[in-house]
Amino acid sequence: MRKLQGVHLATDLQEADETLEPLGPDALDLSRDDLATTLSHHRGRLKTTLTDQSVIAGLGNLLADEICWRARINPLRPARDLDAAEITGLHRATRRVLRDSVKAERVPPRKTWLTGARDTPGPTCPRCGTPLESRRLSGRRTVWCPTCQPAAL
Ligand SMILES: [Zn+2]
Numbered sequence: 001m002r003k004l005q006g007v008h009l010a011t012d013l014q015e016a017d018e019t020l021e022p023l024g025p026d027a028l029d030l031s032r033d034d035l036a037t038t039l040s041h042h043r044g045r046l047k048t049t050l051t052d053q054s055v056i057a058g059l060g061n062l063l064a065d066e067i068c069w070r071a072r073i074n075p076l077r078p079a080r081d082l083d084a085a086e087i088t089g090l091h092r093a094t095r096r097v098l099r100d101s102v103k104a105e106r107v108p109p110r111k112t113w114l115t116g117a118r119d120t121p122g123p124t125c126p127r128c129g130t131p132l133e134s135r136r137l138s139g140r141r142t143v144w145c146p147t148c149q150p151a152a153l
Pocket of ligand 1: 125128
């Protein structure tokens with residue numbers, strides 16, 4: 001069973017700061033260069049790095065998969081191996097997916113999004129029709145398109 005950490009209620013600003021201290025910067029506040037610096041310090045997989053709340057706060061399992069799919073980057077690649085153009089694309093995809101998700105108050109399961117396809121029977125990529133691949137990573141299912149998001153360049 002998946003367990004969430006909990007809900008914290010701070011009584012003042014100092015307590016709020018202390019509660020938020022272990023978290024990385026909010027994903028929506030991260031500049032392109034902040035993202036580049038962050039990723040360059042992590043040799044772990046991109047997906048694992050993006051969903052580590054102490055590195056970047058706010059990206060969950062669905063969001064991270066959606067962002068990688070939108071940016072056409074394989075989520076299993078080492079975070080620090082992304083080139084400058086890929087980081088720019090990843091940053092753009094992060095902002096776009098987050099803005100749309102905040103507006104929809106969830107990761108919207110649209111037919112044109114990975115999220116709308118991933119839980120269908122025999123799921124295929126909404127962009128190219130290739131059957132989606134998946135595997136468990138840190139206890140969560142990671143989904144990607146092997147055509148749009150090849151394993152290595
Ligand atoms: Zn595809």
